[in-house]
Amino acid sequence: MLCPIRIPRPPTALLRTGIRYYAAQAGGVAGNGESLKIKSPSARQSRSAPTILPSEPTTEEPSLGESLLFLHTSEAALATPGLRFTDGHGLKGPTGKGRQTRRMNLYQAIRDALGTALATNPKAFVFGEDVQTGVFRCTTGLVDEFGKKRVFNTPLTEQGIAGFAIGLASVGATAIAEIQFGDYIFPAFDQLVNEAAKQRYASGGAYPLEGGSLTIRAPIGSVGHGGLYHSQSPEGFFLGAAGLKVIIPRSPIQAKGLILAAVRDPNPVLVFEPKILYRAAVEEVPTDDYTLPIGQPDNVREGSDLTVVAYGTPLHICQRAIDLLRSPPASLVPFLPASLRPPNPAPSIQLIDLRTISPMPLGALTEAVKKTGRMVIVHEAGKAGGVGNDLAGEVGRRAFEYLEAPIGLVSGWDTPVPLTFEKFYQPDVIRVFDKLVETLAY
Amino acid sequence: MPSLLHSRIRAKSGSNIIHAFSIHNQIRSLITGPPSSTPPTHHHTTPTAAPLPSPVPLPFFSPEVSAQQSAANGHGNGEAKPLYVPGSQADRLARVGRMSSPLRRGSHESWWSPEMGWFNAVAKTIPTYRVLDEEGHLVKGTAIPEITKEEALAMYRTMTLIPIVDNVLYQSQRQGRISFYMQCAGEEAAIVGSSAAMMEGDEMFGQYRESAALLHRGFTLDALMSQCFGNVEDKGTKGRMMPVHYSAPELGFHTITSPLATQMPQAAGAAYALKLDEDRQGDCVICYFGDGAASEGDFHAALGMNSVLGGPCIWFCRNNGFAISTPIIDQYAGDGIASRGPAYGLDTIRVDGNDALAVLSAVREARKRAVEGKKGVLVEAMTYRVGHHSTSDDSSMYRRVEEVKEWTVVDNPIHRFRAFLASKAWWDEASEEELLASHKSKVMKAFSRAEKLPKPKLGEMFNDVWGVGKGDEVPAVIMEQRAELGRLLKKYGEVWEPWKKERKRFVEEGMDVMDCDGRGS
Numbered sequence: 001m002l003c004p005i006r007i008p009r010p011p012t013a014l015l016r017t018g019i020r021y022y023a024a025q026a027g028g029v030a031g032n033g034e035s036l037k038i039k040s041p042s043a044r045q046s047r048s049a050p051t052i053l054p055s056e057p058t059t060e061e062p063s064l065g066e067s068l069l070f071l072h073t074s075e076a077a078l079a080t081p082g083l084r085f086t087d088g089h090g091l092k093g094p095t096g097k098g099r100q101t102r103r104m105n106l107y108q109a110i111r112d113a114l115g116t117a118l119a120t121n122p123k124a125f126v127f128g129e130d131v132q133t134g135v136f137r138c139t140t141g142l143v144d145e146f147g148k149k150r151v152f153n154t155p156l157t158e159q160g161i162a163g164f165a166i167g168l169a170s171v172g173a174t175a176i177a178e179i180q181f182g183d184y185i186f187p188a189f190d191q192l193v194n195e196a197a198k199q200r201y202a203s204g205g206a207y208p209l210e211g212g213s214l215t216i217r218a219p220i221g222s223v224g225h226g227g228l229y230h231s232q233s234p235e236g237f238f239l240g241a242a243g244l245k246v247i248i249p250r251s252p253i254q255a256k257g258l259i260l261a262a263v264r265d266p267n268p269v270l271v272f273e274p275k276i277l278y279r280a281a282v283e284e285v286p287t288d289d290y291t292l293p294i295g296q297p298d299n300v301r302e303g304s305d306l307t308v309v310a311y312g313t314p315l316h317i318c319q320r321a322i323d324l325l326r327s328p329p330a331s332l333v334p335f336l337p338a339s340l341r342p343p344n345p346a347p348s349i350q351l352i353d354l355r356t357i358s359p360m361p362l363g364a365l366t367e368a369v370k371k372t373g374r375m376v377i378v379h380e381a382g383k384a385g386g387v388g389n390d391l392a393g394e395v396g397r398r399a400f401e402y403l404e405a406p407i408g409l410v411s412g413w414d415t416p417v418p419l420t421f422e423k424f425y426q427p428d429v430i431r432v433f434d435k436l437v438e439t440l441a442y
Numbered sequence: 443m444p445s446l447l448h449s450r451i452r453a454k455s456g457s458n459i460i461h462a463f464s465i466h467n468q469i470r471s472l473i474t475g476p477p478s479s480t481p482p483t484h485h486h487t488t489p490t491a492a493p494l495p496s497p498v499p500l501p502f503f504s505p506e507v508s509a510q511q512s513a514a515n516g517h518g519n520g521e522a523k524p525l526y527v528p529g530s531q532a533d534r535l536a537r538v539g540r541m542s543s544p545l546r547r548g549s550h551e552s553w554w555s556p557e558m559g560w561f562n563a564v565a566k567t568i569p570t571y572r573v574l575d576e577e578g579h580l581v582k583g584t585a586i587p588e589i590t591k592e593e594a595l596a597m598y599r600t601m602t603l604i605p606i607v608d609n610v611l612y613q614s615q616r617q618g619r620i621s622f623y624m625q626c627a628g629e630e631a632a633i634v635g636s637s638a639a640m641m642e643g644d645e646m647f648g649q650y651r652e653s654a655a656l657l658h659r660g661f662t663l664d665a666l667m668s669q670c671f672g673n674v675e676d677k678g679t680k681g682r683m684m685p686v687h688y689s690a691p692e693l694g695f696h697t698i699t700s701p702l703a704t705q706m707p708q709a710a711g712a713a714y715a716l717k718l719d720e721d722r723q724g725d726c727v728i729c730y731f732g733d734g735a736a737s738e739g740d741f742h743a744a745l746g747m748n749s750v751l752g753g754p755c756i757w758f759c760r761n762n763g764f765a766i767s768t769p770i771i772d773q774y775a776g777d778g779i780a781s782r783g784p785a786y787g788l789d790t791i792r793v794d795g796n797d798a799l800a801v802l803s804a805v806r807e808a809r810k811r812a813v814e815g816k817k818g819v820l821v822e823a824m825t826y827r828v829g830h831h832s833t834s835d836d837s838s839m840y841r842r843v844e845e846v847k848e849w850t851v852v853d854n855p856i857h858r859f860r861a862f863l864a865s866k867a868w869w870d871e872a873s874e875e876e877l878l879a880s881h882k883s884k885v886m887k888a889f890s891r892a893e894k895l896p897k898p899k900l901g902e903m904f905n906d907v908w909g910v911g912k913g914d915e916v917p918a919v920i921m922e923q924r925a926e927l928g929r930l931l932k933k934y935g936e937v938w939e940p941w942k943k944e945r946k947r948f949v950e951e952g953m954d955v956m957d958c959d960g961r962g963s
Contacts, residue, residue: 129765129768130767132772133839133840135834153772155737155772155774156702156734156737156738157738160737160739187738187739227621227682227683228682228683228699228700229700229701230684335933335934383919384919413920413923413927414907414919415903415904415907418682418902419681419682420672420681420682420897420947421900421903423940424900424931424944428940429940430930430940434933
């Protein structure tokens, strides 16, 4: 696997992002934004001592957009595990000359996926409130390309949109509906949980008719100033709705592949998109039609001491926290136990993108935790009734004898998401850092 | 031999059917009142307490038999007869009686008609009531609502205040000083006119574009600005809610929440409570909603419940043409929202929403009807959203800027009302200048004051999740999590830069969470 490291900023800015340590691990910074290739996974896992940055050049934390998880080269993008081109021609493409990628942010990648779905399937429809305009630009311009019959504004009724989509799919069409905010999905809860999820079971497998497919997209998560009704992460509510698939992508490449897989999945799929990433996340995205597998977690970073499981935005937070452990700023060193300080090697931490919330890919996660013996789960939603406790319970039961520390969970508090207090509500880098240290030192 | 038995019974009941049908035919014209245009016939009084029907036998369905049966009944000869009518003759007569009794009010104004009477509107067109024309002149033949100079000027003061408030806060959002904002622009007459028609003690359920209604009820600029900044003086929402999500129980203004139309069934519930509360006879509920929200299931649920259960409630629709970017043409294919009122049995009016006087007098009348009849009344105010939906929206993406400009010039609610005031000699240029200057200085003063105030105590994040009765304890889940944040703040609050910086914005800088060991502040 390729590990891309693109230099997004002038070198002075790099110091504070902690990239230096990475670069050192990877074998030296290649000049001028050239990507670095790591020859084998073991090279990346080399357990050299953590580098302590002498002092912080600036005190500003890197922004989400600077996350090291975003892939900035074609090679890295095309090496995404599980990537399958729909034309069946593999990485060489139908012409044999390889595949193209283009820089896209998350909303552009989603728009690209929706455009691909519409272009490849005459029975596909994209609809929802304001989709002709596209309040997050995920659907902007699609109406000009595909016409108002297939891309249309609906009246303002979430339960109507969901029910309408189920009806479309039930007679063999491909419905790609949008709920404008995850916070407003609750009027559609009845249709989704009682109808979409149970339709196949109730009809003895007869409905939806052949070819019918239902995808519901909704933006979720916090952007820092959304308050009670523009910040929620409602995925936990759907855990009990067997029959629904729930996926949450972390990046443009992932979003395009997972959405195209969702559109072609015979099951109803909810796609929750972290809205803070719509503009912040930028990657080289393959331009051709491809899918990524639903139901499999993605091993984002290998590691052997601790498994961190997250999905969506918190993955980038986790990555940053892991970096802080590997190259802690002087101010955080006092918080590290001796075992995590030089000359001891930096901890090797595995980072897994859960991707599919339901049905939860427990087998793969259990195997991972059996290897590392420690697990920390991070998500934005509150603890109660959430993915973290569900996952911790299942993995705890299955890997009990392998666990060397209690399974950690860093999440939003069990309060509504409070506007002014959001920075202290969300699981941020330092909270994850603290939990990583606690779990490693247990 | 069950099949034989069945056919025997069927044959027997078949003869009954023919008999029943003839009875049915005989008394057809006697049921309920015919329309006034049809000549009167003699009228039977019908029993209002008809006996309950006795258990009726189940119909038998067997394809072969029913085919024979339909042939025997003369199907295909143009003489369609029901295959099966359950019950004895007495039951059937009783049922016919019930059809004209109050129990069958679902179509109580209907009559039997030999013609297929398809229809698509209750009235052909719904008129729009107005008092002032676009230039502010009185419309011919209209009655000026009773309005004192004082009332009129109070309305005008709010109508001119809100654009200034909106402008300052809108710009401040653009500069990143507040997180969000929504303007009333274009809807000043609809919002202020309706608010002015309400009384002290009335309950108000807003959607989110009703800041002007709240200001007109006496909400202070300081309170408004504090909410928008979420500062320590934001008593209504304690910094937890986005700007414009006001809450003012002291003014009967229920908390604004972002989900659409959720306020509507709640308003129906509040109206029912008012109806039954002896101490609150004469109070009324007003519930604001938009043309978009009227597509939500909650709209129909609310009107349905209110029409059946009663309770004084004014359903005030601000039909401003857009739900974010969705124009009304994509929102409904019927005749606006007003056409739905009669479907729920509500007195309904459509009013020019840019005519403050028309709105005032329509809502006053609506309030009278609602309070006297203890029932719901629907008012659809036709207006136009001049501003963007919110600071997150750029309306030039879906409507021409010229169109918006035209509305502000040709049909400006403030200009229309001002022309009326001038015609009464209640207003002049000098007063206008003085008023605007005073508005501006007041708004800026409140703005700067609110901006300088710190945020509430950090612990407010964990309060009010669950109500805690006297002697009860805050649920452990909250106290544990609060303590966890306290522990982390103690540990990293000084060394972790993002927290160090952020803490300073709050009263006590987060010490309240750190020091209490999770026991609450």
